[in-house]
Amino acid sequence: MSKDDTSAAQGHVAHGESRRPLTLRDVSEASGVSEMTVSRVLRNRGDVSVATRERVQEAAKRLGYVPNKIAGALASSRVNLVAVIIPSLSNMVFPEVMNGISKTLEDTELQPVLGVTHYLPEREEKVLYEMLSWRPSGVIIAGLERSEAARAMLRNAGIPVVEIMDIDGEPVDSVVGISHRRAGRMMAQAIVDAGYRRIAFLGTKMPLDHRARKRWEGFSEVLEQAGIGVADTELYEGGSGFAKGREMTAAVLERTPDLDxxxxxxxxxxxxGLLYCLENDYDIPGQLGLAGFNNIELLDGMPRRLATMDSCRREIGEGAARIIASHAGEGAQIFGEQVDLIPTLDPGDTLRQA
Structure with a gap:
């Protein structure tokens, strides 16, 4: 393999430098076996020794090679599909992102196709592998944190890649989102400025919810700088919902009744949590203030407007789709566009004004 091929295969690609999809020959040279043997292993056909099979599979994974299921069927080896990979269908954030993507692609020949990872890195690898094997014209994928195998597949796909929702990290190619650390800092500063001092955080257990973790990091950073710190935390696993919020709020207020x-x-x-507090006659926002994140429309009918922050969901979808549409078919390059959106804080009726 030449020096240039080795650099591309390993993902050391500078801004504006050309990329190309990996081939059977790359895997053949990396594993030291013939292209025919590589093809047999990756198609799970033919009589190949266990040792050779493992060597080929390891080389393919290391390089980020994805077999082309439509090779020979289309001269371009590309289809007018955009792979959109998100962690959840139940999370109300992502339908609005999808609406932005779909609306922006309506006047193009590109069609979005959806894959769901359930926040699991191994599931993301599988979904990405399958979707890239159909040679889409671009990839839109949520988040920045992923396995090295997934990053290798994205780096060497030879198509525009846009990571969305989050800009706090190192993207593979282009990125559209907000800074979740900045969002956490903005909310914490508003709470401190309003005079609150006994503050609790309630949220998901965060090893795999990286965006919630970054908001928490920014939030706690500002509180520490103000000499306050976090008075209590309550974390959960599984889906979000009103019942979970009630349960967590009751638990934290019983444990730390002087929270404000x-x-x-x-x-x-x-x-x-807001419904629980209203039913139990808390003075909101005087005795106790509350705030969330995402500004979802479902809450417009609540008896009080929850303080929240818009996560720019539709704008993220639109921005990502515009990048894919503008670069699809231009050849394998790193475009490196970055769109940093600024969320808006809405104090609603649950955060008193400073």
Missing amino acids: FIYYSNDLIGAG
Whole structure:
């Protein structure tokens, strides 16, 4: 393999430098076996020794090679599909992102196709592998944190890649989103400025919810700088919902009754907490302030408007789709566009004004 091929295969690609999809020959040279043997292994056909099979599979994974299921069927080896990979269908954030993508692609020949990872890195690898094997014209994928195998597949796909929702990290190619650390800092500063001092955080257990983790990091950073710190936390696993918010709010207020503010990692559990507090005659926002995140429309009918922050969901979808549409078919390059959107804080009726 030449020096240039080795650099591309390993993903050391500078801004504006050409890329190309990996081939059977790359895997053949990396594993030291013939292209025919590589093809047999990757198609799971033919009599190949266990040792050879493992060597080929390891080389393919290391390089980020994805077999082309439509090779020979289309001269261009590309289809007018955009792979859109998100972590959840139940999370109310992503339908609006999808609406932005779909609306922007309506006047093009490109069609979005959806894959769901359930926040699991191994599931993301599988979904990405299958979707890239159909040679789409671009990839839109949520988040920045992923396995090295997934990053290798994206780096060497030879198509525009846009990572969305989050800009706090190192993208493979282009990125459209908000800074979740900045969002956490903005909310914390508003709470401190309003005079609240006994503050709790309620949210998801965060090893795999990287965006919630970054908001928490920014939030706690500002509180520490103000000499306040976090008075209590309550974390959960599984889906978000009103019932979960009620349960968590009851638990934290029983444990730490002198709290004067609760910051929730999303609006759904925040809305459940708000209903609990209103039913138990808390003075909102005087005695106790509340805030969530995402500004979802579902909460417009609540008896009080929950303080929240818009996560720019539709704008993220639109921006990502515009990048894919403008670069699809231009050849394998790193375009490196970055769109940093600024969320808006809405104090609603649950965050008193400074």
